[in-house]
Amino acid sequence: MFFKYSDMSDPGPAKTFVFLDMREDSVDMGNFAVNMAGYPSEPTKYGFWDLPGFYHNQGSGFSFADGHSEMRRWVDSRTTPPLKKGIPVQDRLNSPNNRDVAFLQDIATRPK
Numbered sequence: 001m002f003f004k005y006s007d008m009s010d011p012g013p014a015k016t017f018v019f020l021d022m023r024e025d026s027v028d029m030g031n032f033a034v035n036m037a038g039y040p041s042e043p044t045k046y047g048f049w050d051l052p053g054f055y056h057n058q059g060s061g062f063s064f065a066d067g068h069s070e071m072r073r074w075v076d077s078r079t080t081p082p083l084k085k086g087i088p089v090q091d092r093l094n095s096p097n098n099r100d101v102a103f104l105q106d107i108a109t110r111p112k
């Protein structure tokens with residue numbers, strides 16, 4: 001938890017996401033968590049705990065701690081499996097060497 005803006009030193013407020021579009025079939029506990037397994041140098045351990053949305057041309061919108069927002073188009077098809085209305089997607093998906101996981105890890109919070 002970060003109680004002050006100045007506590008966000010790594011990766012910093014401009015590179016720390018706060019909210020993103022999430023897939024409707026991945027909402028379970030009402031949060032989005034980034035699986036940090038393999039960060040930063042073991043991409044064979046990459047995976048998802050939750051899947052991001054892909055409602056905007058195969059991408060998601062992000063808001064960052066400094067107040068700006070960005071769009072990100074996903075590049076790995078494992079990030080965007082087909083949506084199955086009314087059926088929850090499996091959590092804890094392995095996704096080795098997925099560049100989208102690397103991106104999420106780079107913009108996630110991490111311990112000091």
